[in-house]
Amino acid sequence: xxxxxxxxxxxxxxxxxxxxxxxxxxxxxxxxxxxxxxxxxxxxxxxxxxxxxxxxxxxxxxxxxxxxxxxxxxxxxxxxxxxxxxxxxxxxxxxxxxxxxxxxxxxxxxxxxxxxxxxxxxxxxxxxxxxxxxxxxxxxxxxxxxxxxxxxxxxxxxxxxxxxxxxxxxxxxxxxxxxxxxxxxxxxxxxxxxxxxxxxxxxxxxxxxxxxxxxxxxxxxxxxxxxxxxxxxxxxxxxxxxxxxxxxxxxxxxxxxxxxxxxxxxxxxxxxxxxxxxxxxxxxxx
Numbered sequence: 465x466x467x468x469x470x471x472x473x474x475x476x477x478x479x480x481x482x483x484x485x486x487x488x489x490x491x492x493x494x495x496x497x498x499x500x501x502x503x504x505x506x507x508x509x510x511x512x513x514x515x516x517x518x519x520x521x522x523x524x525x526x527x528x529x530x531x532x533x534x535x536x537x538x539x540x541x542x543x544x545x546x547x548x549x550x551x552x553x554x555x556x557x558x559x560x561x562x563x564x565x566x567x568x569x570x571x572x573x574x575x576x577x578x579x580x581x582x583x584x585x586x587x588x589x590x591x592x593x594x595x596x597x598x599x600x601x602x603x604x605x606x607x608x609x610x611x612x613x614x615x616x617x618x619x620x621x622x623x624x625x626x627x628x629x630x631x632x633x634x635x636x637x638x639x640x641x642x643x644x645x646x647x648x649x650x651x652x653x654x655x656x657x658x659x660x661x662x663x664x665x666x667x668x669x670x671x672x673x674x675x676x677x678x679x680x681x682x683x684x685x686x687x688x689x690x691x692x693x694x695x696x697x698x699x700x701x702x703x704x705x706x707x708x709x710x711x712x713x714x715x716x717x718x719x720x721x722x723x724x725x726x727x728x729x730x731x732x733x734x735x736x737x738x739x740x741x742x743x744x745x746x747x748x749x750x
Contacts, residue, residue, distance in 0.1 A: 468699030469697065469698050469699070470570050470572070471697075472500055472501060472570075472695040473494070473495060473530070474504050474678045474692060474693035474695055475503060475504070475505045475678060475692045475693075476507060476508065476621075476655070476677075476678035476680065477506075477507070477537070477656045477679070477682055478508065478510075478521065478680075479509075479511045479539065479681075480509060480510050480511065480517040480524070481510055481517040481520075482511045482683050483520075483681065484681055484682055486690075486709065487681045487690035487709055488524060490709065491681060492524070492528065496529055500694075501530070501531070501570050502530060502568050504568075504654055505525070505533070506537075506657075506678060507535040507539075507581060508538070508540060509521040509534070509539075509540055511682075512539065512543050512544075513541060513542050513556060518556040522559035525563065526559065531568055532563045532566075533563060533568050533575055533577065534560060534563045534564050535564075535577060535579070535620060535621045536553075536554065536621065538590065538591040538657075539591075540556075541553050542556070550583055553583045565577040572613070572697075573617065573651070573697050574610055574614055575617045575619055576603055576606045576607055576610075576616050576618050578599060578600065578618050578641065578653075579599040580593040580621050580624075581593070582596065587636075589634075592634040593623070593633045593635030593657070595637040595638055596637075597637075600640070603641075607645075607648045615650075615697075616648070617654055617695075618645060619653075619654045619655075620653060621655060621657055622635045623635065623638070623653075623675060624666075625638055627658065627664055627675060629658040629659075629686070629687070630687050631686060633657055633658065643669060644670075645673050646670035647670050647671070651697070651702045652674040652676045652702055652704075653675050654677075655676070655677050657677075659685060660686050660688050661693060662676070662677040663676050663677075674702070676695070678693045679706070688708065690708060691706050692706075693706055694706075
């Protein structure tokens with residue numbers, strides 16, 4: 465039935481500080497025009513968790529005309545302030561705190577968070593995934609509390625198992641989480657982190673679990689261009705369409721011919737770029 469149809473935009477790895485502004489403008493326009501029932505952002509909103517990056521991310525996300533849930537990514541935990549990282553790791557989310565790890569009720573479908581980014585772990589690479597027992601228990605309790613007949617999407621940052629992409633997650637205890645999710649009415653696990661989209665069915669000892677990854681909306685692309693997932697649920701089947709910038713019609717930017725004497729709109733001695741104009745975002749700091 466048409467009333468059962470739900471549309472979700474699944475975004476990830478925006479990396480404000482090194483974002484792709486063309487991709488962000490495109491996605492924002494798509495949200496305004498298609499009005500999805502929800503937007504799930506699976507982490508890495510920023511590049512280095514700087515205050516100015518969070519300010520840009522907060523402004524962009526709060527302007528989206530849809531219910532939003534946000535996962536915390538490894539890039540969103542303070543890099544340079546270890547005291548804040550250990551004692552107030554989510555402090556810089558204050559402008560959108562009501563959206564962080566928020567469960568969304570879409571009627572016959574719900575989005576439930578599962579945290580995989582941790583402030584520290586007993587291995588050198590803290591960027592990789594880790595599913596603590598506490599986080600898993602919180603997620604499972606939320607799933608078990610859903611009304612009878614409600615299906616769920618679980619939102620994480622790191623893929624719970626490796627998915628054959630160029631980037632890796634190496635999520636500790638992800639296999640345990642997948643086994644528990646397989647016991648419940650979970651339609652899919654939404655993730656990011658690896659910057660390439662995927663849609664695979666993962667077998668576990670408790671049954672299969674569908675794993676759905678979104679690409680990046682940043683300049684940090686790997687094997688594929690900037691993209692997001694448009695997910696449709698019709699009450700019985702989940703359909704995933706990867707939308708990317710290579711598929712955007714650009715005919716409105718094309719002209720039939722270039723005049724032979726075409727020159728930049730400036731006079732002799734004028735600067736090529738406008739002076740005293742602040743760029744939309746700061747250039748990356750290396």
